[in-house]
Amino acid sequence: MVSSKRKFQPATPAFDAASLANDATAKLRAYDPGHDLPALRERFGAAIAELGSNENPMGPSPRAIEAMRAALPLTFRYPDPRGAGLKGALSAHLGVAVGNIALGNGSHELLMLLAQCFANEKHSIVFSEFGFAVFSIATAAVGAEAIRVPALPRRHRSTPLGHDLAAMARAVRRNTRIVYLANPNNPTGTWFDDAALAALLDAVPRDVLVVVDEAYHEYVEASGLSTALAFCARYPNLIVTRTFSKAYGLAGLRVGYLVAHASVVAVLERLRESFNVNNVALAGAAAALQDKPWLARVHAFNRAEREWLRAELLERGYRCLPSQTNFLLCVMSRDATKLENHLFERGVIVRPMGSYGLAKAVRISVGSRAENRRLLKALP
Numbered sequence: 202m203v204s205s206k207r208k209f210q211p212a213t214p215a216f217d218a219a220s221l222a223n224d225a226t227a228k229l230r231a232y233d234p235g236h237d238l239p240a241l242r243e244r245f246g247a248a249i250a251e252l253g254s255n256e257n258p259m260g261p262s263p264r265a266i267e268a269m270r271a272a273l274p275l276t277f278r279y280p281d282p283r284g285a286g287l288k289g290a291l292s293a294h295l296g297v298a299v300g301n302i303a304l305g306n307g308s309h310e311l312l313m314l315l316a317q318c319f320a321n322e323k324h325s326i327v328f329s330e331f332g333f334a335v336f337s338i339a340t341a342a343v344g345a346e347a348i349r350v351p352a353l354p355r356r357h358r359s360t361p362l363g364h365d366l367a368a369m370a371r372a373v374r375r376n377t378r379i380v381y382l383a384n385p386n387n388p389t390g391t392w393f394d395d396a397a398l399a400a401l402l403d404a405v406p407r408d409v410l411v412v413v414d415e416a417y418h419e420y421v422e423a424s425g426l427s428t429a430l431a432f433c434a435r436y437p438n439l440i441v442t443r444t445f446s447k448a449y450g451l452a453g454l455r456v457g458y459l460v461a462h463a464s465v466v467a468v469l470e471r472l473r474e475s476f477n478v479n480n481v482a483l484a485g486a487a488a489a490l491q492d493k494p495w496l497a498r499v500h501a502f503n504r505a506e507r508e509w510l511r512a513e514l515l516e517r518g519y520r521c522l523p524s525q526t527n528f529l530l531c532v533m534s535r536d537a538t539k540l541e542n543h544l545f546e547r548g549v550i551v552r553p554m555g556s557y558g559l560a561k562a563v564r565i566s567v568g569s570r571a572e573n574r575r576l577l578k579a580l581p
């Protein structure tokens with residue numbers, strides 16, 4: 202009998218598939234999953250504080266859970282490849298036509314799909330220093346040139362380390378196909394207002410797709426900032442992505458969506474995997490959208506808890522950037538690795554920022570009150 206643990210031979214000079222990878226993939230590295238969370242949950246039990254992935258500690262609406270339960274017996278069927286139920290709910294919720302919506306297995310998939318459908322080795326893609334990590338991965342995956350625009354300076358009055366939209370508009374070249382923006386941005390928590398976005402949209406030619414990733418939109422309340430959706434009618438090259446992973450508390454379900462000109466959606470549909478959003482996810486996301494009181498509670502809890510946590514951290518000498526999200530970026534005067542390890546040994550998981558070139562920073566998600574207290578208690 203062949204053991205289920207049997208492994209094929211290791212890579213040898215005679216056979217190593219790494220040398221067969223295409224040029225773009227050859228330059229990529231696999232996603233670093235960070236800590237082994239299932240193992241940590243076993244080790245620390247209820248004493249763990251998972252503050253590394255910007256999940257919503259309140260979880261999803263009970264109505265979403267109920268809808269997902271009801272969908273379980275249907276999982277022997279393929280899901281609706283059109284996602285008509287969820288798209289209909291989004292259409293009503295956002296006031297846009299169904300033909301302007303595409304669904305993704307998380308918004309990550311949609312951000313990748315945009316690059317795959319619209320860019321190749323001949324093109325360049327513009328994004329900000331400290332911009333969301335998927336932007337550079339999507340660019341590399343299609344072999345496009347990355348134009349990484351320096352972020353606003355650390356001493357900037359309102360949004361230190363934020364996107365410099367004027368510089369990004371100037372960075373656009375003749376071969377630029379996509380500009381990726383995140384508003385608010387992860388990992389910095391920074392944001393830009395409607396006026397800054399309008400200026401960029403006016404400055405950029407129509408054959409450049411401007412993608413605004415609004416993963417944290419439901420947490421926002423800064424003055425002068427509404428949503429890029431307000432500009433979609435005027436700028437056909439504008440694309441807005443959102444997700445159910447953050448405020449809706451459904452990170453494990455993998456559902457995201459985008460709103461774009463119908464012709465953009467039609468192109469994406471050519472490459473989109475037909476059943477990319479599963480039955481349970483379609484049902485859960487549609488139900489989550491209906492529960493507005495739940496979202497309001499999530500918003501209010503997050504705002505109060507984030508500001509409390511920020512003040513407590515400041516009191517202990519940790520400087521956190523202003524945030525419109527459910528996380529804080531704390532910048533220190535020394536390398537953050539020691540702090541991260543110290544917290545880790547006490548069951549408090551935060552995200553180191555070395556991969557972003559921010560070795561002296563950690564990103565801390567706003568957890569439940571109990572988790573946040575655990576963090577504060579565990580600090581050296």
Ligand SMILES: *Cc1c(COP(=O)(O)O)cnc(C)c1O
Pocket residue numbers: 255306307308309310333383385386387414416443444445446447452455456457
């Ligand atoms: C978390 C996050 C996403 C969401 O990714 P999903 O694939 O939808 O879970 C997208 N953009 C940013 C900036 C994020 O932080």
